Amino acid sequence: MKVLYIELDNLNLKCGICHSEVLDPSKVYQSEFLFIPICEHCDTIFTSNDKALVLNLLSIFGGYFRMFPSETYSIIEDIRKISKENLSIDNEKELEKINIKLLHNALLHGITPQEYILKLKVLI
Structure with a gap:
């Protein structure tokens, strides 16, 4: 059996809304229902309801803000x-x-x- 080791430091975390790179993962907004991170900038420009709506629309239909x-x-x-x-x-x-x-x-x-x-x- 092979074991896969992933070094998390090398993974780039992208915002689920705007696709910008998340530089500080400790400040990432995490949706209550979707496990998709949102960057600090998108967290400030979208309301709580809008975040869920936008994440769902972009997840279903594709693309990014x-x-x-x-x-x-x-x-x-x-x-x-x-x-x-x-x-x-x-x-x-x-x-x-x-x-x-x-x-x-x-x-x-x-x-x-x-x-x-x-x-x-x-x-x-």
Whole structure:
């Protein structure tokens, strides 16, 4: 039987939200349900509820916060793309899918959930 030894000092710990390297593991936020670390910076810019939401969305759909430049983000363009998928806004489940897709793409462009909500309010 072979035994695998891992030297933890050589492992780079990455933030589950922004993928930046965590320099001081003692200051890492650990989700209550997900064993994914969050760096100090993301810990300060996201609320407790947002951390769980963002970690779940990025774990399920992939990517990371600020993967793309925020300058290229347009919620109106996202809505146009999604409207071509023929999802009905009268159906609550499909409306939820639309919201999840929009929020996920906003996160990839460095838009926080609070900023996303403000952008939606401007449209209404």
